[in-house]
Amino acid sequence: METSFGDRLRALRRRAGLTLEALAEASGVSARAISDMERGRSRGPQDRTLVALFDGLGLGGAERADLAAAARAARAQNASGRPRSGEPPRGVSDFVGREAESKLIAQHADGAGTGRMAPVVLIHGQGGLGKTALALHAGEELRARFPDGRCYLDLRGMDPTPLAVGAALRRLLQALGADPGRIATSEDEQASQLRAILAERRVLLLLDNAADETQVRPLLPGTGTAMTIVTSRRTLAGLEGVLRIGLAPLADAEAAGLLRTIGGATSRSASDTEIGTVARLCGNLPLALRIAGTRFASRPGWTMRHLIDRLADEERRLANLTAGDTGVAAAFALSYAQLTGPTATLFRRLALIPGDDFTAPLAAVLVDTDHHHAEHLLDDLADLGLLQAVGDRYRLHDLIRLYAAECLRTDETRPERDAARRRMLDALIDTAITAGRWYEPGHGAPPGHWRGLDPLDTQDRARAWLRAELSNWVGALRAAARDGQHQQVVDIAESMHWYSDQSAKDGPWHEVYQRSRTAAAHLPDRRQEITHINYLAWVLIYLELRYADGVELAMQAHRMADEHGDAKGEAEALWLAGAGWARAGDHDRSLTAIRRAIDVADAAGIHDACVQYLVSLGTAYKLAGRTDEAVDQYRAAIQQAQVRPMSRTPRLVALSTGHNGLLRTLTQARRWPEALAEAPATLTAVQRSGSVLQLSTTHLLIGLTYAGLGMRDAARAALTRALELNGSMVQPDPETTEAAESALAALDVPDDNGPAPPTL
Incomplete structure (x- = not known):
């Protein structure tokens, strides 16, 4: 009859004349652990414990080999026997993605048995991210590294009453083979028993759905060869020495792959675009993707378009992401x-x-x-x-x-919802208007008693708020338009007038001024409507390069301004029409319109606008190929911006655009020494204006100037800076990018004439 490992160990101990306590002292293995081994109440020991027993018993080579073989047989018999309490539940067979997270868990498992604290991994995140699926997948991947098995316990952390610590300890102890009659009564002693068992076993604990740190902390091993993976919706910030892996929704490719896997053969006819649309509507959330894929796979008559149509309805989307007893909302x-x-x-x-x-x-x-x-x-x-x-x-x-x-x-209740919504919209609109007015003539810093969503105590802070909260204040603008709050819509757009000029590439200005034009038409002040028609014309001409459409709109504003005696609106409309004609190549009409705009603004004493039009006349000359006249006109405009009684922001804008236009003209004409002399003044003016777009362009022009003069290192530095600034914008200017990259490439090719002029 084959002798068990426990019987052999007992016989060898008695032959050596050792009591349990004496062998424990000689080997460093606890007397309780040795007793459990001899009585067959624990699995065969791992190699480290076995070596300690060999040494404590003074065994030679043959006896060592014999006892080691018995230990392996005991472990194998335990592993192949009937299912034990604590076996992990069935995982998913179509696990997709989470490669980076799985790699982290595997790397952390290397710490098991190194003499340090047993490794603990916490997988946390919102419901539906697949935390349990990842934990079970990782457990399966690590099976060979933990031959003493895996022990799973659902801590029921989301239940009204989570699993009590004492109950969790008892279940784990019993699952690990502890004699129920010898399990201690106090939680502290139970936790000590658990740590003692785990110290000598290569076990992977899977603690699923943890409620909080108090529930988890007593269940964790100390030193030894075990490892623990915990899942929780909470971050359990109070646990120390834990590798935290916060799950996010799947990457687009992973989400698409999971959908196709679950959808099976029925998903093969779906296009990548359709699969991507369903994934997006599911928010790349694994639970939602599984439900959507299962619904699709179980309805052979459906196409992916059926699923898209059902999920597109926001009010019914969560209801459609339910299958049987599983649902995203649940x-x-x-x-x-x-x-x-x-x-x-x-x-x-x-x-x-x-x-x-x-x-x-x-x-x-x-x-x-x-x-x-x-x-x-x-x-x-x-x-x-x-x-x-x-x-x-x-x-x-x-x-x-x-x-x-x-x-x-x-x-x-409806009144509670409406009151909260109104407070939020009013706060967003008020703060957006106040931030935008930092750039408006006659405004600037808010009054000391003002309280909004941000102090807005500097112009830089106002700019930062407008950029960071873009989707919120534009959303408030849309809500005001839907609610028929026409004056609020106009006020928001009006406050953005000068800010939009300096952030031309970083805002949804077509929507802003299209909405304000529509809102102004509902208000009694026709001059206000003329102003906002002109603002929209500016967007069409300067931002969208739709010259014909912009000119047509500007001339509509001109006719209304003439009818209502609005000199400001008339001058602005003429200027915009002239700018559109200049860019469309109709130079004679352009020069005539801009000169007329200057005369009207000058006669009305509108100095801010008049100087702006003087700068535009220089641009019209440049576009007409009349370089000398353009240079003279820019210099005249810069001089007028310095002497006329202007508001701060319009003066800064006129100086920056005037200097930038002058530098651009000199650079395009390859008048390198003049351009180099102009560069410092341009850089100073543009930096003061705060326009990132113009600053990027200025560095581009300076870089081209350096290159034209053969100063290649300085050229590289300036061109690189141009690319950095352009890339920092929400919507980088593609022409600046192309010109800077081409110029950098040209620096590596000998060219006595310097790089080609920019085509900006």
Whole structure:
């Protein structure tokens, strides 16, 4: 009859004349562990423990080999026996993606058995991201590295009453083979027993769906050869020495791959565009993708277009992302149920925010509190995975936003919703107008008593707010238009007049001025309507290069201005029409219109506009190929900008555009020494104006000038700076990019004449 490992160990100990305590002292293995081995209550020991026993017993080569073989047989018998409590549930057979996360987990497993603390990995994130699926997948991938098995426990962290610590400890101890009769009664002693067992086994613990740190901490091993993977919707920030892996939605390619895998044969006829659209509507969320793919696969008569049409309806999207007892909304509801009153209220109302992301001050307005309290509430939401926090900004996943909107409709009254929405829109509109007015003549810094979403105490801060909150203040503009708040729409657009000139490539100016033109038509002041027609004409001519359309609109404004005796509107319309004709190649009409605009503005004493038109006349001469006249005109315009009584921002803009136009003309004419002499003044003027687009262009022109003079190192530095500045804009200017890159390439080719003139 074959002798078991426990019997052999007991026989060898007695032959050596050692008690349990004596062998424990000689080997360093606890007496309890040796007793469990001898009675067959624990698995065969791992190699490190076995070597310690060999040494403690003073065994030679043959006896060592014999006992080692018995230990391996014991482990194998245990592993191949009937299923034990704690076996992991069935994972998914079509696991896709998460390669980087899986690699991190595998690398962290290398720390098991190195003498340091046993490695612990926490996988956290919102519901539906596939945390459990990743944990089970990683456990399967690591199976060979943990021959003593894997032990799974659902901690029920999202239940109204999560699994108690004592119950969790007992289940783990029993799953690991501990004698139920010898399990301690206190939680501290149970935790000590668990650590003692795990110290000698290569076991992978999978602790799924953890509630908090208090629940998890007693379950973790100390030193030894075990490893633990924990999943939780919370970040469990109080746990130390843990590798945290925060899951995000799948990458586009991974999401598409998962959809095609689940969809099976029925998805083969779908185009990449259709698959990508479904993935986007699912927010690349694994749970949503699985449900969508399953629904598609189970309906052979459907095309991918059927699925797209159903998911496109935002009010029904969550309902369509339900299959059997599984649903995206149900997954989110578990987290929502964890929220306290104020946090739940804020979560619901975040669905009202129009933009892609937001900061604490905007969230504070929704619940009528200060931003410090709002930060605490937002941190609670982020900790539970209902928000994504990046720096000081927060973002809702698209599907969570839809769920929050559902909660808002069902859990709050219409007056409560409307009041919160009105406070938020008014705050956005007021702050946007105040920020834009930093650039407007006669405005600047807000008054000391003003309180908004940002202090806006400097122009740089105003610019930063307008850029960061672009999707929010434009969303507020759209909401005002939908609500028929025509004067608010006009006020927002009017406040952006000079800011839009300096941020031409960084804003949705067509939409802004199209909406303000429409809104102004509903108001009684026709001069206001003329102004906003001209603003839209500016967008068409200067930003969209739609010269004919822009000129037609400008001439419409001119006719209205003439009818209503609006000298300012008439001059601006003539200037815009002249600019459009100049760029379209109709130089005679262009020069006539711009000269007329100058005369009208000068006669009316509109100095800000008059100097701007003087600069434009220089541009019209340049486009007509009349270089000497263009140079003279730019210099005259710069001189007038220095002596006329102008507002600060228009003066800065006139000086920057005048100097930039002069430098451009000299560069294109290859008048390199004159261009080099003009460069410092241009750079100073453009830097003062704050226009990143013009600053990028100026560095491009300076780089071309250096290249023309054979100063290649200086040219490279200036051209590289031009590319950096251009790339920093929301919408980089492609012509600047092309010209700078071409000039840099040309520097490597000998050319006595310097690079070709820019085509900007």
